[in-house]
Amino acid sequence: MVNRFADLFARKPSGVLNLYITAGYPSLHDTVPLLKTLAESGADVLEIGVPFSDPLADGPVIQQTSSAALRNGMTLKLLLQELQGIRQVLPDTPLLLMGYLNPVLQYGMEAFCQQTAAAGIDGVILPDLPAEEYAALYQETFRRHNLRPVFLITPQTAEARIRRLDELTDDAFLYLVSGPGLTGGNQTADHSSQDAYLARVEALNLRNPRLVGFGIADKTSFERACQHAHGAIIGSALLRALDGAADPHEAARQFVRSIRQ
Amino acid sequence: MSQYHPTERGYYGSFGGAFIPEMLYPNVEELREQYLSILADASFQQEYQLLLRDYVGRPTPLFRAARLSEKYGATIYLKREDLCHTGAHKVNNTVGQILLAERLGKKRIIAETGAGQHGVATATVCALRGLACIVYMGAIDMERQKPNVARMRMLGAEVRPATSGSQTLKDATNEAIRDWISNPTDTHYIIGSVVGPHPYPDLVARLQSVISAEIRRQLREKTGSELPDYVVACVGGGSNAAGAFYHFLDESTVQLVAVEAAGHGVHTDKSAATSVLGRPGIIHGSRTLLMQDEHGQITEPHSISAGLDYPGIGPLHAFLADSKRAQFLSITDDEALQAAQLCSRLEGIIPALETAHALAALDQLPLKPTDVVVLNLSGRGDKDLDTYLRELHLA
Numbered sequence: 001m002v003n004r005f006a007d008l009f010a011r012k013p014s015g016v017l018n019l020y021i022t023a024g025y026p027s028l029h030d031t032v033p034l035l036k037t038l039a040e041s042g043a044d045v046l047e048i049g050v051p052f053s054d055p056l057a058d059g060p061v062i063q064q065t066s067s068a069a070l071r072n073g074m075t076l077k078l079l080l081q082e083l084q085g086i087r088q089v090l091p092d093t094p095l096l097l098m099g100y101l102n103p104v105l106q107y108g109m110e111a112f113c114q115q116t117a118a119a120g121i122d123g124v125i126l127p128d129l130p131a132e133e134y135a136a137l138y139q140e141t142f143r144r145h146n147l148r149p150v151f152l153i154t155p156q157t158a159e160a161r162i163r164r165l166d167e168l169t170d171d172a173f174l175y176l177v178s179g180p181g182l183t184g185g186n187q188t189a190d191h192s193s194q195d196a197y198l199a200r201v202e203a204l205n206l207r208n209p210r211l212v213g214f215g216i217a218d219k220t221s222f223e224r225a226c227q228h229a230h231g232a233i234i235g236s237a238l239l240r241a242l243d244g245a246a247d248p249h250e251a252a253r254q255f256v257r258s259i260r261q
Numbered sequence: 262m263s264q265y266h267p268t269e270r271g272y273y274g275s276f277g278g279a280f281i282p283e284m285l286y287p288n289v290e291e292l293r294e295q296y297l298s299i300l301a302d303a304s305f306q307q308e309y310q311l312l313l314r315d316y317v318g319r320p321t322p323l324f325r326a327a328r329l330s331e332k333y334g335a336t337i338y339l340k341r342e343d344l345c346h347t348g349a350h351k352v353n354n355t356v357g358q359i360l361l362a363e364r365l366g367k368k369r370i371i372a373e374t375g376a377g378q379h380g381v382a383t384a385t386v387c388a389l390r391g392l393a394c395i396v397y398m399g400a401i402d403m404e405r406q407k408p409n410v411a412r413m414r415m416l417g418a419e420v421r422p423a424t425s426g427s428q429t430l431k432d433a434t435n436e437a438i439r440d441w442i443s444n445p446t447d448t449h450y451i452i453g454s455v456v457g458p459h460p461y462p463d464l465v466a467r468l469q470s471v472i473s474a475e476i477r478r479q480l481r482e483k484t485g486s487e488l489p490d491y492v493v494a495c496v497g498g499g500s501n502a503a504g505a506f507y508h509f510l511d512e513s514t515v516q517l518v519a520v521e522a523a524g525h526g527v528h529t530d531k532s533a534a535t536s537v538l539g540r541p542g543i544i545h546g547s548r549t550l551l552m553q554d555e556h557g558q559i560t561e562p563h564s565i566s567a568g569l570d571y572p573g574i575g576p577l578h579a580f581l582a583d584s585k586r587a588q589f590l591s592i593t594d595d596e597a598l599q600a601a602q603l604c605s606r607l608e609g610i611i612p613a614l615e616t617a618h619a620l621a622a623l624d625q626l627p628l629k630p631t632d633v634v635v636l637n638l639s640g641r642g643d644k645d646l647d648t649y650l651r652e653l654h655l656a
């Protein structure tokens with residue numbers, strides 16, 4: 001069975017760059033071509049944000065790209081259609097869908113999982129689906145479709161709970177929220193407490209690799225996050241770079257270069 | 262235990278739960294583990310009851326509205342929550358939650374508000390107990406409920422406008438939740454209605470249940486029976502209705518009437534009648550009835566009343582609607598305005614616009630001369646005078 005995450009982390013145990021874009025942004029049909037450009041420029045993992053009207057865990061940038069994408073006409077249905085050919089374009093890059101629970105529930109969890117898996121997507125992040133509800137209601141469906149859930153961990157998450165989330169995760173990664181705040185926030189201001197938190201989680205010797213996200217914006221914050229984790233996730237900063245760009249592909253390439261140079 | 266109490270995981274039937282991002286888990290879990298024992302604690306009860314009596318002014322009167330009774334051909338009692346300190350039922354909840362926040366060691370209070378009554382009630386108890394207070398309010402609501410914005414500022418609260426989406430209650434709630442995510446250790450979020458993740462709907466319902474506890478006692482004194490034929494209340498998120506219904510939920514002879522805002526009408530695209538227009542979905546951490554499009558995007562409601570302008574209802578109310586335990590009616594902007602004028606002129610009581618929806622619903626009930634109706638007069642209308650004068654052409 002294909003296991004793109006295991007392959008990736010075996011090949012590349014550190015410095016993994018995970019990039020997030022909002023589907024349907026900047027233009028409705030940009031999603032698949034932009035994913036290809038980002039992968040070719042050096043992204044290791046790609047997260048595809050499903051836009052939602054009320055993204056509670058997101059800061060201003062992703063709020064705005066989400067509403068722009070909805071105005072452009074992006075829907076979960078259209079996205080899943082567009083993604084059905086993605087593995088011809090990107091055979092090896094681990095891909096995730098990230099979105100809020102309500103659009104998925106309206107689509108139907110079974111149909112969502114079936115079509116997401118059929119497109120070759122590896123995992124799903126639903127920040128407002130807590131681990132308890134996942135385990136009680138949807139774990140069986142995810143497993144049947146060989147889809148991996150990704151759970152968030154924060155500086156406030158107790159050790160026992162981190163271990164439980166690690167147990168619920170297989171062949172994916174744990175998403176370490178860098179500090180208190182929303183996506184795009186300025187968490188990295190407090191370096192020493194972030195370092196201490198990441199080191200504390202590192203010392204737990206968890207089963208799964210760890211990627212750090214929220215507020216990672218540039219080469220400096222990326223590399224800092226990577227010191228105690230397998231890699232890091234960038235979303236808002238990339239979307240800001242795409243905002244208003246004459247050529248979003250060139251802007252995307254430049255952005256990846258600025259991290260990787 | 263009554264089916265109207267939530268399960269361990271916060272469900273009323275299939276509604277409720279706690280669909281929160283991991284960032285909120287420690288705070289919500291702490292609250293879930295502690296709220297029942299704190300509420301039951303003798304020192305909490307002593308302080309809470311004392312504040313309800315000497316600060317809020319409880320019990321509020323149960324007033325026999327003679328001229329409304331005559332008009333509708335039944336005996337109509339008004340439960341005078343408008344006479345609570347700050348002018349609405351909202352303070353019953355904030356007095357309880359501020360004591361809870363103190364016991365949880367929190368130093369900073371956040372709240373959302375629609376009509377501004379919950380914001381004022383929160384700013385009030387924060388002043389009383391010396392805690393920092395930040396209230397999120399939709400930019401449109403700040404404009405249409407100006408007097409309450411001024412009161413919050415006078416009380417020392419910071420009012421932060423919510424400028425996203427429809428710039429009303431839903432968006433103010435989004436911003437309050439985002440604040441809580443960003444301030445995970447020192448902050449307590451005082452939610453203003455029976456909405457949000459478990460345990461909030463149950464916590465707020467319990468704190469508002471004093472309304473129906475008093476109604477039973479007062480009705481017995483006045484009529485010899487604790488049980489009316491109808492209890493009528495408006496529903497935004499549903500806290501005044503939950504409080505008025507609470508001790509009648511298991512009394513099957515009492516008809517519970519929940520009144521939603523139809524806006525321009527339930528068949529227009531400007532409405533907030535969630536029980537008619539909503540389907541099960543997730544809003545603000547709760548699975549409930551929700552106004553949404555076919556793709557699961559939350560749609561923007563409309564009501565002239567800022568406190569009813571919300572695309573969801575609390576999970577208890579979703580269950581009451583689904584199980585048909587409560588009858589849900591909807592009232593248009595115009596009907597509410599007329600009812601506000603009628604109550605003002607027949608009873609000398611200017612109701613809040615929210616409450617006016619409950620009053621207008623009296624027109625839709627098949628009342629008999631022997632019927633006893635208790636209508637929860639959730640708040641006073643001072644905050645709505647601009648709207649009344651303009652819309653009723655009285656200026």
Ligand SMILES: Cc1ncc(COP(=O)(O)O)c(C=O)c1O
Binds near residue numbers: 377613640
């Ligand atoms: C006077 C009054 N009544 C009713 C409401 C609606 O809220 P709920 O449904 O939670 O009682 C509000 C909300 O702002 C209010 O101010």
